Amino acid sequence: xxxxxxxxxxxxxxxxxxxxxxxxxxxxxxxxxxxxxxxxxxxxxxxxxxxxxxxxxxxxxxxxxxxxxxxxxxxxxxxxxxxxxxxxxxxxxxxxxxxxxxxxxxxxxxxxxxxxxxxxxxxxxxxxxxxxxxxxxxxxxxxxxxxxxxxxxxxxxxxxxxxxxxxxxxxxxxxxxxxxxxxxxxxxxxxxxxxxxxxxxxxxxxxxxxxxxxxxxxxxxxxxxxxxxxxxxxxxxxxxxxxxxxxxxxxxxxxxxxxxxxxxxxxxxxxxxxxxxxxxxxxxxxxxxxxxxxxxxxxxxxxxxxxxxxxxxxxxxxxxxxxxxxxxxxxxxxxxxxxxxxxxxxxxxxxxxxxxxxxxxxxxxxxxxxxxxxxxxxxxxxxxxxxxxxxxxxxxxxxxxxxxxxxxx
Amino acid sequence: xxxxxxxxxxxxxxxxxxxxxxxxxxxxxxxxxxxxxxxxxxxxxxxxxxxxxxxxxxxxxxxxxxxxxxxxxxxxxxxxxxxxxxxxxxxxxxxxxxxxxxxxxxxxxxxxxxxxxxxxxxxxxxxxxxxxxxxxxxxxxxxxxxxxxxxxxxxxxxxxxxxxxxxxxxxxxxxxxxxxxxxxxxxxxxxxxxxxxxxxxxxxxxxxxxxxxxxxxxxxxxxxxxxxxxxxxxxxxxxxxxxxxxxxxxxxxxxxxxxxxxxxxxxxxxxxxxxxxxxxxxxxxxxxxxxxxxxxxxxx
Numbered sequence: 001x002x003x004x005x006x007x008x009x010x011x012x013x014x015x016x017x018x019x020x021x022x023x024x025x026x027x028x029x030x031x032x033x034x035x036x037x038x039x040x041x042x043x044x045x046x047x048x049x050x051x052x053x054x055x056x057x058x059x060x061x062x063x064x065x066x067x068x069x070x071x072x073x074x075x076x077x078x079x080x081x082x083x084x085x086x087x088x089x090x091x092x093x094x095x096x097x098x099x100x101x102x103x104x105x106x107x108x109x110x111x112x113x114x115x116x117x118x119x120x121x122x123x124x125x126x127x128x129x130x131x132x133x134x135x136x137x138x139x140x141x142x143x144x145x146x147x148x149x150x151x152x153x154x155x156x157x158x159x160x161x162x163x164x165x166x167x168x169x170x171x172x173x174x175x176x177x178x179x180x181x182x183x184x185x186x187x188x189x190x191x192x193x194x195x196x197x198x199x200x201x202x203x204x205x206x207x208x209x210x211x212x213x214x215x216x217x218x219x220x221x222x223x224x225x226x227x228x229x230x231x232x233x234x235x236x237x238x239x240x241x242x243x244x245x246x247x248x249x250x251x252x253x254x255x256x257x258x259x260x261x262x263x264x265x266x267x268x269x270x271x272x273x274x275x276x277x278x279x280x281x282x283x284x285x286x287x288x289x290x291x292x293x294x295x296x297x298x299x300x301x302x303x304x305x306x307x308x309x310x311x312x313x314x315x316x317x318x319x320x321x322x323x324x325x326x327x328x329x330x331x332x333x334x335x336x337x338x339x340x341x342x343x344x345x346x347x348x349x350x351x352x353x354x355x356x357x358x359x360x361x362x363x364x365x366x367x368x369x370x371x372x373x374x375x376x377x378x379x380x381x382x383x384x385x386x387x388x389x390x391x392x393x394x395x396x397x398x399x400x401x402x403x404x405x406x407x408x409x
Numbered sequence: 410x411x412x413x414x415x416x417x418x419x420x421x422x423x424x425x426x427x428x429x430x431x432x433x434x435x436x437x438x439x440x441x442x443x444x445x446x447x448x449x450x451x452x453x454x455x456x457x458x459x460x461x462x463x464x465x466x467x468x469x470x471x472x473x474x475x476x477x478x479x480x481x482x483x484x485x486x487x488x489x490x491x492x493x494x495x496x497x498x499x500x501x502x503x504x505x506x507x508x509x510x511x512x513x514x515x516x517x518x519x520x521x522x523x524x525x526x527x528x529x530x531x532x533x534x535x536x537x538x539x540x541x542x543x544x545x546x547x548x549x550x551x552x553x554x555x556x557x558x559x560x561x562x563x564x565x566x567x568x569x570x571x572x573x574x575x576x577x578x579x580x581x582x583x584x585x586x587x588x589x590x591x592x593x594x595x596x597x598x599x600x601x602x603x604x605x606x607x608x609x610x611x612x613x614x615x616x617x618x619x620x621x622x623x624x625x626x627x628x629x630x631x632x633x634x635x636x637x638x639x640x641x642x643x644x645x646x647x648x649x650x651x652x653x654x655x656x657x658x659x660x661x662x663x664x665x666x667x668x669x670x671x672x673x674x675x676x677x678x679x680x681x682x683x684x685x686x687x688x689x690x691x692x693x694x695x696x697x698x699x700x701x702x703x704x705x706x707x708x709x
Contacts, residue, residue, distance in 0.1 A: 064673060184656045241567040243655070375459070378674035382480045382658060389569055389657025
């Protein structure tokens with residue numbers, strides 16, 4: 001198997017010079033934090049090595065800011081050559097309108113179906129049997145990141161799960177350390193809520209509420225425990241006054257905070273800061289209680305362009321993004337998991353190994369985008385934004401949550 | 410001129426014909442874009458449109474949801490507080506600065522430039538700049554601490570109770586200069602003879618301003634009021650740049666609710682209902698005022 005992959009890589013390296021066309025490709029994305037930028041440079045480096053030119057079109061702000069800009073450019077007839085989007089249903093209408101390049105031929109030639117793991121990633125790129133995007137990584141949001149330095153200062157062992165973390169919090173506070181770092185933005189508070197739900201309520205209750213949208217389950221005792229845990233977490237994060245997620249991660253890196261609940265993209269920040277997993281920081285998937293991850297991620301789409309040279313270069317880039325070498329280089333920097341199961345990631349750190357193992361065991365759940373409509377998600381996010389920043393009681397929040405689930409379509 | 414053809418006046422329609430033809434494009438734009446667009450929005454606010462507008466009527470459902478949404482109620486309350494204070498403070502400070510400049514101070518040009526300069530910045534830049542200035546670890550508070558005043562605490566953006574005043578500070582810094590310049594233009598339009606007459610009658614400066622000048626500047630005040638008021642209703646980009654609605658929901662505003670529900674939540678019906686409510690609010694305030702101001706007899 002390993003040999004086969006190497007041969008594939010070699011043949012591609014040989015094939016590249018022949019089809020080199022040297023086109024300028026503008027690629028838009030919203031990877032702008034330190035770790036993200038370092039990762040995207042790996043793409044650019046590999047692409048420039050083929051004789052083409054990667055024109056970086058980074059859009060500052062989160063996906064929520066960048067996505068409307070990207071979509072309006074495509075709709076307005078000024079498409080970029082390639083763009084990042086989260087796969088799922090965001091690009092569906094653009095594909096329907098015939099604005100995205102069909103990659104099926106390339107995908108069949110390179111056998112993407114057999115190499116992409118989990119296969120749901122490629123399914124998200126498929127529309128009416130045709131493939132329109134290249135998945136590049138897998139991200140999950142159910143992680144807590146713990147600072148060894150902070151726990152050392154407080155004279156404590158690094159907790160092994162969420163419950164130990166909560167128990168250790170008073171000692172942290174005594175030592176003048178903020179227990180939980182939390183960026184004051186709705187999506188981060190919502191992400192923490194999601195992670196705590198998986199950890200505290202467990203997969204069955206979660207599935208009943210999020211997939212089957214069973215309001216009575218949302219009103220049940222499992223979720224009561226969830227809301228109480230979130231209320232406790234809120235008190236741990238009371239003094240956290242940063243906004244962006246990477247500022248909150250920075251509090252953990254600099255030992256000013258004990259931990260942060262954040263997706264695995266936080267790992268890129270630890271890496272940029274030169275920290276070593278297992279030595280300077282610890283990560284616990286599923287908050288250390290239920291080791292389950294969701295499998296969202298990023299994918300690249302290629303809007304239809306007129307220029308033939310650019311078209312050729314687009315396909316080159318598509319094949320490059322999923323090639324083993326680039327997958328390894330990119331995901332090591334980004335802290336995300338690669339989309340192919342057939343590559344050697346022994347160089348990956350402690351945290352990524354944990355993630356890879358969970359992935360290999362198949363302990364995955366569909367990400368929020370696939371279950372709840374954006375409308376319902378926004379309502380939950382609003383609720384969480386209010387809950388985390390006020391003194392709203394856990395019971396009131398649960399009641400509001402039940403109403404949102406009952407109303408969802 | 411009317412006397413010669415009073416028996417057979419040409420139809421009113423053809424009076425000033427060329428002027429009327431010239432205004433047809435604007436009339437069409439108003440009818441199609443403003444009236445048409447507004448009607449379309451209001452009609453669709455009674456539907457359950459999601460990502461695409463559909464005419465599937467659900468009665469008042471969207472409005473019921475809107476008025477039971479905590480976020481909307483917070484938004485309305487914030488707008489009221491922000492509107493009340495910024496209206497009063499901007500008019501008062503703007504007028505006060507203008508009178509100071511009007512006293513023919515040395516270096517008037519420099520002061521005018523300084524006060525007006527922030528207006529050249531967009532709300533996004535203003536928001537970012539003030540986000541840094543009001544950041545306790547980076548801005549004003551830290552500077553004071555570094556200077557030795559360690560008990561100094563000024564951190565409005567991190568508490569839900571005070572964040573709206575942080576917004577107010579940034580908005581005032583940006584907009585007061587414009588109001589000042591408008592007021593100054595009004596003051597300069599006052600005939601010098603008025604001042605001379607007042608002086609002859611022995612009326613003091615302050616009293617002259619309050620009793621004579623301000624009443625004469627009524628049209629200028631109305632202009633300034635309209636500019637400030639429309640800025641308040643539109644308040645959106647400053648919030649996005651400065652706080653993005655946070656902490657929690659405590660600095661949300663109606664315009665942000667509309668955008669958020671239309672595009673992020675992909676629930677057009679809900680967004681339309683919210684924007685219709687904004688229109689109704691404006692109409693409730695504006696119609697009686699416009700009637701008093703422009704309706705009835707021309708009171709010159």
